[in-house]
Amino acid sequence: MEPLSWLEILARMAQQLLPVWIALVAIYGLSIRFKLKLGLYGKLFDSRVGMIGFGIVAFWLLTALFADLIITHDPLGQISGMRNKLPGTPLARPDDHYAYYLLGGDSLARDVFSRVVMGAREVLRIAPFAAMISFMIGILLGLPAGYFSGRLDTGLTFLANLVLAFPVILLFFLLVAPEIQDTLIPVVMAGILFLAPILFVTILLNARFFTQPSKRNLYVGGVLLVGAWAYIGLVFDADPTGLWSMSPNLLNVFVAVVFVNAPTVFRIVRGITLDIKTRDYVAAAQTRGEGPWYIMLWEILPNARGPLIVDFCLRIGYTTILLGTLGFFGLGVSPESPDWGSTINAGRRLLTVYPHAALVPALSLMSLVLGLNLLADGLREESLKD
Amino acid sequence: MLLFLLRRIGLMIITALCLTLVVFYLTNLPAKLETLAKTQAGSRMTDVEVENWLSRNGYSTPLLVRYGEWLGVLPGWVQEADDGTVTGRCVSLNDDPEQAGARCGLLQGEWGYSTRFAGTVSDVLSARLGATGKLMMWVLIVMVPMSLIIGVLAGMREGSRTDRSLSTVAIVTTATPEYVSGVVFIALFASSTVGLSPLLSSWGWIDGRVLFQGNARSAIESITISNFTLPVLTVALYGMGYIARITRASMTEVMTQQYIRTARLKGVSFSKIVMKHALRNALIAPFTVIMLQIPWLLNGVVISEVLFSYPGFGWTLYEAAVNNDIELLLASSVVAVVVVLITQLISDIGYVYLNPRIRIS
Numbered sequence: 001m002e003p004l005s006w007l008e009i010l011a012r013m014a015q016q017l018l019p020v021w022i023a024l025v026a027i028y029g030l031s032i033r034f035k036l037k038l039g040l041y042g043k044l045f046d047s048r049v050g051m052i053g054f055g056i057v058a059f060w061l062l063t064a065l066f067a068d069l070i071i072t073h074d075p076l077g078q079i080s081g082m083r084n085k086l087p088g089t090p091l092a093r094p095d096d097h098y099a100y101y102l103l104g105g106d107s108l109a110r111d112v113f114s115r116v117v118m119g120a121r122e123v124l125r126i127a128p129f130a131a132m133i134s135f136m137i138g139i140l141l142g143l144p145a146g147y148f149s150g151r152l153d154t155g156l157t158f159l160a161n162l163v164l165a166f167p168v169i170l171l172f173f174l175l176v177a178p179e180i181q182d183t184l185i186p187v188v189m190a191g192i193l194f195l196a197p198i199l200f201v202t203i204l205l206n207a208r209f210f211t212q213p214s215k216r217n218l219y220v221g222g223v224l225l226v227g228a229w230a231y232i233g234l235v236f237d238a239d240p241t242g243l244w245s246m247s248p249n250l251l252n253v254f255v256a257v258v259f260v261n262a263p264t265v266f267r268i269v270r271g272i273t274l275d276i277k278t279r280d281y282v283a284a285a286q287t288r289g290e291g292p293w294y295i296m297l298w299e300i301l302p303n304a305r306g307p308l309i310v311d312f313c314l315r316i317g318y319t320t321i322l323l324g325t326l327g328f329f330g331l332g333v334s335p336e337s338p339d340w341g342s343t344i345n346a347g348r349r350l351l352t353v354y355p356h357a358a359l360v361p362a363l364s365l366m367s368l369v370l371g372l373n374l375l376a377d378g379l380r381e382e383s384l385k386d
Numbered sequence: 387m388l389l390f391l392l393r394r395i396g397l398m399i400i401t402a403l404c405l406t407l408v409v410f411y412l413t414n415l416p417a418k419l420e421t422l423a424k425t426q427a428g429s430r431m432t433d434v435e436v437e438n439w440l441s442r443n444g445y446s447t448p449l450l451v452r453y454g455e456w457l458g459v460l461p462g463w464v465q466e467a468d469d470g471t472v473t474g475r476c477v478s479l480n481d482d483p484e485q486a487g488a489r490c491g492l493l494q495g496e497w498g499y500s501t502r503f504a505g506t507v508s509d510v511l512s513a514r515l516g517a518t519g520k521l522m523m524w525v526l527i528v529m530v531p532m533s534l535i536i537g538v539l540a541g542m543r544e545g546s547r548t549d550r551s552l553s554t555v556a557i558v559t560t561a562t563p564e565y566v567s568g569v570v571f572i573a574l575f576a577s578s579t580v581g582l583s584p585l586l587s588s589w590g591w592i593d594g595r596v597l598f599q600g601n602a603r604s605a606i607e608s609i610t611i612s613n614f615t616l617p618v619l620t621v622a623l624y625g626m627g628y629i630a631r632i633t634r635a636s637m638t639e640v641m642t643q644q645y646i647r648t649a650r651l652k653g654v655s656f657s658k659i660v661m662k663h664a665l666r667n668a669l670i671a672p673f674t675v676i677m678l679q680i681p682w683l684l685n686g687v688v689i690s691e692v693l694f695s696y697p698g699f700g701w702t703l704y705e706a707a708v709n710n711d712i713e714l715l716l717a718s719s720v721v722a723v724v725v726v727l728i729t730q731l732i733s734d735i736g737y738v739y740l741n742p743r744i745r746i747s
Contacts, residue, residue: 158397165401165730166408167722169685169700173707173715174409179417321563328565328689329704344565348572348693352600355573355580362566370561377557 001099004088009102013113016102019066024058040309043382050378056371060364064121071114072098075338083109084354106343106357107350115338116360122339123368126250127319130257134319135312137196137258138265140203143296145266146273157270160263168260172325175256176332186252190235193258198227207294253332257322261315268311272304279303306383310376317372324365340365387738394734398727409719410453413712419445421710426501444475456498456716458491492720498713502705507717510702515721517606518687518698521617524609525683529622529629530676536626537633538668542660544638553634559627564689568620572693576600576616602696617694621686625679629672636671640664670740677733681726 004012014021028045035042044050063070073079081092082105090100103112145153180186201223209216233244234251246254276282277300285295326332327341335342340361347358423439424431431439440446444455444463454460455475462475476490490496497507540552562570574581575598583596599613640646641664649659688700695701699718706714 158401162401162404165405165681165723165726167681167684167726169688170409170703170719170722173703174412174719177418177707179415179421180412182417183415317561324563324565325685325689329692341565344569348569351569351572352577353579355569355577358569359573362569366562366566369563370558373557373561 001090003086003090004100004102006088009088012100013102016070016072016113017063019069020059020062023062023066024055027058028055040379040383043385044375044378047378047381049374050382053371053374053376053378056367057375060120060368060371061124063117064124067117067121070117071111072100072102073111073114075110075114075118076336077111078109079105079111080109082111083107084350084357086354087112087356103360104354104356106347107354108346112357112360115343116340116364118338119340119343119361120364120368122337123320123323123365126254126257126323127316130254131261131312131315131319133193133197134258134261134265134315135308136200137193137262138269139301139308140196140200141262142266142269143273143300144292146270147277147292147296147300149274153270156266160266163259163263164267168322169325171260172256172322172329172331175259176252176326181248181252186248186255187235189255189259190251193255193262194231194235198224198231201227203293204297207291207297210291249332249334253323253326256326256332257319260322261319265311265315268307269304272307273300276300276303306380310380310383313372313376313379317369317376320365320369320372390738391735394731398731402723402727405723406457406716406720407453409716409723410456411449413715413719414445414449414452418710418712422501422712425710442473454491455489456491458489458493458496461488462490497717500706500711500714502709502711502714503702507714510714511699511717511721514697514699514702517696518691518700520605520609521614521621521687521691521696521698522680522683524614524618525621525625525687528618529626532622533626533629534633534669534672536630537672538637538660538665540630541634541637541668542641542664544641549634553631556627556630556634559623560631561627562624564620564624564686565693567623568616568690568693571598571616571620572600600694602691602694605696617690617696620690620693621683624686625683629675629679632675633668633672637664637668640668643667670737673740674733674737677729677736680729684722684725 031038031042032045035045044054079091079097082089082101084107085101085105087102087104088100089104091097101111101113103116106112106115141156145156174180175185202220205219205223206216209219229239230244233239233242234246237245237248237251239245273296281303282295282299285299290299323339324341324344327337327339327343328345330342330345333339333342335346343361344358344365347355347361351358419440420436423436423443427435427439437446442465444465445452447455447463451460455462464472464474464477466472476488476496495508497511499505500507500510503510536552536556540549540556543549575583576596577583577600578587578595583592586592586597587595594612598611598615600616602613602617604610605613605617646659646663649663650656654663684700687698688703690696691698691700692704699721702714703718703722705711706718
């Protein structure tokens, strides 16, 4: 068989990505149809930048979701004779395989296209959750620091600056080393960091419903139950049902990334809180006799959502970059893993001869981060219009 | 101002002590020391032998004591073997055996011995820091003017077509981490089979086989455009977008001020308004950001130096971390932390100095 031309490669990739296109069209159709009822999300479709950014992000999310349908080969499977082959090379003996390596083969004769698609799943499985947990920690510490000020603020700010003064790359070398996994450090840190989401939701609900004890008990009890279940599974890897689990490697990466991100979120939240707590509606709530946590979580936080949502998008992008950095230095992930950072690392040795193996994941990573940045820009523009 | 400065420096020293203690703890974990013992004295040691080796080499004292010794505030450890030979932290450093128990640590200028490069840490680091200094200098020379020009051009007419296209450029560069831009640059410019180089060389526009080299090792001897362009661009690009965006934001804010409108109503030409009235006020914010960007550049420097195998500070840090070279890694960390803290201090002072509203109060 002849190798495919670039046009044919693109056409076949588009064909493989069919589920993504269908879902994208459906999302855009529905969103534009009902955009007036969808609040800030709907307004996103008024700005061109926001729409492009949302499109790129949605594309990668859907690719990660439908990865099993899209891939043409096993991302870890090697087929002899396909080492470093150029994009569009046909298989010598296809048998029951897909007949081509659409984006070529890497130095271990694996399919680059399938690996990039699976890599999207690896990245998007960690980045948003790491960003979310960083946010909960940042909010949980930043709100009281800004609201109460005083000694609490001084102490927390000092700690945040301490972490921020650490060069990120050094922290990664120290914290994601294989020797660390033998110690208790990752588990202890994960134990503290993963406590934050449970605390956050518990305090949030308690502050809202403490006047209605029956409702409060139901909600808080439910949250605590699910929280404890996930907590045991994620931190101690001891979930009896096996639904929540995280390999020690992944836990280590997760902890390092959250640790790097949380202090920045803390500073942002603290700054916004300092500004908002002087507003009249906060004074009104204080006069009404509301508790401090109610004021912080239900008066200040909702009014700080604009900048926080924007920063959340940027932070997912930054987390993606950090994960790529870890992979690039071969830290914390198994060498087999198809995530983009380690694929770039594996491909860079033969970069000047066979660039496709490193170039494809590099451009994928760039496009995802670009999409998130554009989305953040669009959101900022639209939220400022209110 | 003096009180402010003293307080800042005091805080900085406390921060530095905390951070070095954390680094010391993380590099001196038992598992890492075991690896060290095995690489130094044979990989087939039993656990008892490892323990003996560690205690013979002064690694069995409590962590805080060892931290004090390393820092140079506590006297170094001394041990006398059965046959009367004295070993100790400071013995090999001094010719005088009487001095064996003296303090010898960071503060005395004894930074230790690098197992990876087989030399004293201070020699290794000073050579590498010089190399990185050159890289950083060129990065700043490229990055700062470019980003300021982009930011000012984009910000002086908000919403214009120039603004939109330059802002897009800025967003794209912030979305391109160093390991992506480096890979793209090498594929585009430094490969003799793909990208631009084969094309240019078949047209006879370039002499060699490639436009730029993808390996910067030769830049240690002499820096040329061919071997230094790509590493510098790789580091500069990622930081550029951020500074440009801050400059743009600051410029747009200044351009809406009353005094700019007054100047326009007076009939001053637009270029004169930008150059004389707006620019100085618009550049206060970017200054702080540029200083704060230097620690971030450190990331890029490590990635770029590893990718282009340029043996500078970042490459050394990477090698020390990968090869479990404890004393070199410790020393590199100290340098990195000090650089970060000093740039923070300069940025704080600069901000106070440049901004009259804060300076007067």
